[in-house]
Amino acid sequence: MQPQLLPHMNKKTFLFVFFIFLACDVSSEKILIHNVNVIDPLDGISKNTNVEISNNKISSVGKKTSFFYSKKIDGSGKYLIPGLWDSHVHLYFDQELAKDMPMLFLKFGITSIRDTGGDFNFLDSIKKLSEKYSKSYPRLKISGPLIDGKFNVYNGERLPNLSVKTENVKETENVVNKLIASGADFLKAYEMLSPEQFEIIMKIAKKKKINVTGHIPLSMDIETASNLGLNSLEHIKNLELWATKDKNELLKVRRGMMKNTRNLSGLNLRGMIHNTQKNYAINNLDKDETIKIYEALAKNNTWQIPTISIYKVPIYKIFKDDYWIENLKYLPEKTREIWEERINFSNKNINPKQKDFSDWVQRTTKEMHDYGIEFMAGTDTPLGFLIPGFSLHIELELLVESGMSELDAIKTATINPSRYFNMENYLGLIKEGYIADLILLNTNPLENIKNTLDISLVVKDGKVYEDPLKID
Numbered sequence: 001m002q003p004q005l006l007p008h009m010n011k012k013t014f015l016f017v018f019f020i021f022l023a024c025d026v027s028s029e030k031i032l033i034h035n036v037n038v039i040d041p042l043d044g045i046s047k048n049t050n051v052e053i054s055n056n057k058i059s060s061v062g063k064k065t066s067f068f069y070s071k072k073i074d075g076s077g078k079y080l081i082p083g084l085w086d087s088h089v090h091l092y093f094d095q096e097l098a099k100d101m102p103m104l105f106l107k108f109g110i111t112s113i114r115d116t117g118g119d120f121n122f123l124d125s126i127k128k129l130s131e132k133y134s135k136s137y138p139r140l141k142i143s144g145p146l147i148d149g150k151f152n153v154y155n156g157e158r159l160p161n162l163s164v165k166t167e168n169v170k171e172t173e174n175v176v177n178k179l180i181a182s183g184a185d186f187l188k189a190y191e192m193l194s195p196e197q198f199e200i201i202m203k204i205a206k207k208k209k210i211n212v213t214g215h216i217p218l219s220m221d222i223e224t225a226s227n228l229g230l231n232s233l234e235h236i237k238n239l240e241l242w243a244t245k246d247k248n249e250l251l252k253v254r255r256g257m258m259k260n261t262r263n264l265s266g267l268n269l270r271g272m273i274h275n276t277q278k279n280y281a282i283n284n285l286d287k288d289e290t291i292k293i294y295e296a297l298a299k300n301n302t303w304q305i306p307t308i309s310i311y312k313v314p315i316y317k318i319f320k321d322d323y324w325i326e327n328l329k330y331l332p333e334k335t336r337e338i339w340e341e342r343i344n345f346s347n348k349n350i351n352p353k354q355k356d357f358s359d360w361v362q363r364t365t366k367e368m369h370d371y372g373i374e375f376m377a378g379t380d381t382p383l384g385f386l387i388p389g390f391s392l393h394i395e396l397e398l399l400v401e402s403g404m405s406e407l408d409a410i411k412t413a414t415i416n417p418s419r420y421f422n423m424e425n426y427l428g429l430i431k432e433g434y435i436a437d438l439i440l441l442n443t444n445p446l447e448n449i450k451n452t453l454d455i456s457l458v459v460k461d462g463k464v465y466e467d468p469l470k471i472d
């Protein structure tokens with residue numbers, strides 16, 4: 001006997017309708033991660049919950065809304081965090097490696113990157129690819145070149161040409177206007193600018209509502225730069241020069257040196273100024289002067305990207321550890337060979353002056369965090385043998401080592417960069433309506449931040465990459 005299906009419908013019609021229904025549901029690409037511990041950077045942990053993904057969005061957190069899923073992922077005992085940002089990257093530094101960097105980032109769950117300096121057209125072409133192929137590229141925000149002064153540091157002689165030289169205020173103004181018109185996502189001011197050049201950058205940026213990051217120009221002091229509206233500072237660069245009792249004298253000397261009577265290259269001139277003043281400054285820090293700086297940074301909302309890894313990894317020679325060498329396997333073969341050779345060639349000695357500086361960066365990070373200053377996690381990869389993707393996890397570890405809580409460290413690589421780019425309403429949290437950029441971890445990162453490397457799968461724009469570190 002035929003089973004009774006639906007009234008007025010024979011079996012053939014029923015199956016046809018049923019499959020159409022199924023096909024519609026599947027075509028909407030509903031994915032369910034069930035029974036998972038969700039870590040929201042703001043709300044903390046919710047245990048054993050369901051997260052539903054429809055196309056490229058998180059469509060529900062908590063309840064199941066469908067019977068049919070194109071994919072079900074068992075999240076039992078696992079931890080879900082938002083996809084991570086590396087907020088300090090230089091794709092242009094190694095153009096050959098840059099071809100492999102997007103995939104390397106995704107493997108390690110870095111679903112967004114903020115490129116902090118390089119040739120605009122080169123970076124813009126990768127940004128366009130990342131927009132077109134949003135499921136297989138990390139999202140990319142670019143500043144274009146470092147905007148530098150008359151004696152620009154990265155002039156392409158010994159180091160890649162990451163900067164644009166601007167001889168005077170008019171040239172700076174033209175460069176800034178051109179970068180904004182071309183679609184730069186933010187601007188980066190560099191160390192050899194004059195105060196007048198820095199001011200014009202800030203003035204235009206304010207008018208066009210675009211963020212400016214940078215190093216404090218050596219011709220200036222950090223309080224003035226912050227008061228002018230500097231939105232963020234990379235590497236805490238040159239903060240210490242204004243944190244001593246004789247800060248005004250140091251500034252006067254720097255301004256004299258910047259006249260460059262010996263006609264040094266920008267790279268050498270900056271090196272000479274740093275050598276003369278930086279270690280002196282951290283050995284002569286003044287508590288009251290330091291607090292005045294923290295107060296200004298907090299009041300003006302000048303965020304910090306301390307990039308502890310670009311100090312600590314090369315200075316402590318962490319790149320010679322077995323653990324580091326082991327992870328070089330993720331690099332493309334040619335790069336791996338070059339890096340291995342250079343690493344083998346370098347000695348194990350730790351320079352005590354450099355060590356002091358690296359330790360100071362970590363102490364300062366903790367103090368600024370306690371002052372309520374906001375942070376973003378960034379590395380400076382691929383400089384300093386910092387492996388793209390992998391190194392961001394090391395940065396999180398170093399932020400925690402400096403004294404930040406695990407949840408606060410995760411915040412610096414998720415919701416904070418989203419806030420920096422006004423994307424906080426749709427990226428960086430695990431909430432309904434947010435973009436499905438996620439990492440499923442096997443172990444709890446709030447217990448040990450190293451667990452952010454224990455990756456089960458990565459989701460980019462709704463696309464699932466299972467066991468991404470095992471994919472060749």
Ligand SMILES: [Zn+2]
Nearest residue numbers: 088090116380
């Ligand atoms: Zn950098």
